[in-house]
Amino acid sequence: MQNFPILTAMTFSPLLGLLVIPFIPKAKETLVKWVALVATLPALGLAVKLFFDFDRASGVIQLAEGPIDWIKPFHIQYYMGIDGLSVTMVILTALISTICIIASFNITKQVKGYFALFLLLETGMMGTFVALDFFLFFVFWEIMLLPMYFLIGIWGGPRREYAAIKFFLYTLVGSVLMLLVMVALYLYSDGNTFNIIALRDQVLHLGPLKSNSFRVACWAGLFIAFAIKVPVFPFHTWLPDAHVEAPTAISVILAGILLKLGTYGMLRFNFPLFPDITVQLVKWIAVLGVINIIYGALCAMAQKDFKKLIAYSSVSHMGFCLLGMASFTSEGINGAVLQMFNHGTITAQLFLIVGIIYDRAHHRDLNGFGGLATTMPRYAVWTAIAFFAALGLPGLSGFISEALVFLGAYKNWPGLTAIAVTSVVLTAAYMLWTMQRVFLGPVNEKHKGFPDINKREVLCLLPLALIVLILGVYPKPAIDMMQVTLNGINQMLLPYGGKVASILGF
């Protein structure tokens, strides 16, 4: 098993399910669901293996597969591998995908199509995180779009078609910009390469890349592509629509994994490929991060729709990743990636929780609930765990990453950090207010007979809640995996750090 291609297996094992599903008779819906579940299990199992096998002391690419020539005339290679930046994301993807398949067992419309597309989506996500060839990365990046479009557009809520096309168009705008930059990097790199590691290890200086303005343009193209995905204000308007209209499991995927691709991309491309430009423009990343944090929180507070509230809370929480990345400190960047992981697990719970109540009440109007703590006491407990994790209660994982981000960011951006810290109050306010409106107060007559949370739903929430609890007290396993790589990325920026001091205007 020495040379077993773990990453390839993790990426393409869901496709095996996709190949089987079309041949299952339409009537056997349960079989389709089980096949889909089984198809996600190899990735999950290998993710566990990764967790144990990953060499935490090393900052280089591990478990590399390739580079194998794919399209030789263009130097396009099949090259996969993971480092401290991607390993947590790969584990997160495997975990959330399996959970989402379980959470989707109540789908009744066009079951075969749903699960087939879902598995394709998983392949796309996994591939994006492990690809180390820019072209390969781009192909996976776009492969995610197609199933997502259909999953929102066919199985979504009342405004699904609008939400689906909006999501598609927004992301495509980003992708085409990324395509242009990818081509430019290929044409003007040493040895004309798409290999991300080779690009990272050279100083990009050939042809037009000599000029600062061209480098800024390339940086901006990549940044916008990723910012749309995060989403960074002002590119965030697709998110509330897509998250609200998508079916529960797809909202979970969107918030839990797809948003992380944005910040992942920034750390994978913007930071190492253009460290000088990153330093030049880092102020704006920090500012945008703070806007995201505050603006997202304020928007969340104003929502009456439960799911929209959670969607905006994602905007707010992803802002912490940006602020942490922009801090130039080890605490900050580690906090940022830990926040990516934690937000993935926490927000997944939140969307599952919304889904659970929506399945019963068929509405999400926050003012239409009330007193659910007496009808569904166990549901209330699960909700409390997720909510407290989201608002950053010490002892739960959200606190650790937010605290790290604040610690790191304060060193370089004291003023901005001071503004960002106020979000702790805002988040607590909207989360607790939501708790109060949904669970306390007089019981709504219509909701009296609701069954409490069932076993399948608990099975979805339990692993996530456990991770939140464990990382809340003992975040070392996660931080150990990422810190060597992330500190390395941070180190790359330091030679250009002279400019940081001069822009410390805040």
Added chain:
Amino acid sequence: MQPLDNIASLWYFLPESVLALTFVLIFLLDLPKRFERKRYLSPLIAAIGLVLAILLTIYGWNFPKARVFFGMITVDPFTNFFRLFCAATSLFTIYLSLRSNDLKNTTAEYWGMLVGVTIGMGVLAASSNLLMIYLGLELVSILSFVMVGYLPGSRRSAEAALKYVLYGATASGIMIYGLSFIFGVTGSLDPIQIRLFLQENPAERATLFVGLLMAFAGFGYKVSAVPFHMWTPDVYQGAPTPVTAFLSVGPKAAGFAIILRFVYTALTQYQDGFFIPLKYIDISTLIGVFAVATMTLGNLVAIQQTNIKRFLAYSSIAHAGYMLMAAASLNTEGIRGVLFYLLTYFIMNLGAFGVAIYVFNELNTENIEDYKGLSKRSGKGMLIAVAMALFLFSLTGIPPTVGFVGKFYIFTAVIKAKLYWLALFGVANSVISLYYYVRIVKYMFFDDPADDRTLVQNVGLVRMLTGFAIATIVFGIFWKSLAVLTLSSANLLL
């Protein structure tokens, strides 16, 4: 290089000669009364002729580059690429025509003319003399006029043919007038001589520019570039659908062949992978402006279309714009970009038209609204809808479809030429195009069908479409063979 005389040239002209014999044979065998009932005889002969032409082209692939018939025609890998491409297009058109309800009662002449157009396209792609360009263009045009009007009793078809004739006559008239300007200024009909002359004498700028612009009327008409595109929607809508599919791929490709050959041999000077424009002739900007106008207009107008054939007509205008973008970049990547894009366009556009034919056969409609719920119709509904979705996503340029690779080639060429403004227009247009292509996808998958008609007939067409859909994906992931083919074909005799 010394041009070959007529006898020595024949060896290089085998594919066209075989097609010419096929052409004659089809008409001769139509005469005896006892063959009258054998409907499949003429298409069979045409197909055999085309296959032979393809085999002979492959056989002659490695012949040295040559100027034949006293320099009227150039045979090089570039020519061979278009011979293959056009013959393959005609071959698939034969299949589509046989499967289409539009052309149930065709006569032998139809197949004969299809073979004739194929000769014309090959000659056009190979011509290295201004007069030969004109002859090739006319050979393609005149036969296409007749094919467009081939729906007996259909007013739309007749109108389309008439429009096509009028536009075609005007365009080629303007073109030959423009060519006379070029001849007047440079004193030669041979692109290479023209280049040599212009290198020596920075010629009369204004006259030459007017001449070029007028010549572009003819070229632009063939590839339906704005502002010479006006005929396209009406002709595409009125013509029998297989003919439309053919026009959107074959003659368009031949048009691009001649644009590339003329611009790259006559107006630029080759140096290390770049074709440097001659002094005073900023041909790159000129084509670039045409490209932007073409793709923007095509995309914007496509949004409002309700008829699938008009829709695909505007989409084909937009794609001509993308290819012009590659042509504007004046480097080897640009030639490769156009060739590769033509290959991808061949797959996805014939596929899309194949679906249009299938839906017309089964549901008797060309209305886009009637594609609603296509995936939910029993029988082959899901299969056809998935295939169509793949073709449309490929036309948008989304991986892992082959259309994306085509776009990738084009943007590589454009960025290498440092035409960043053009690249930005290009990507903006890609995003616009998603909006209207996806509308059909939305109809097919998100909406419900208006009635419960099923899709069960026409297994042959379904098989072909499945093949094209698989090719869209397979060549989208493993396009090395196509890459090698275009790499060796982007080789002009300069």
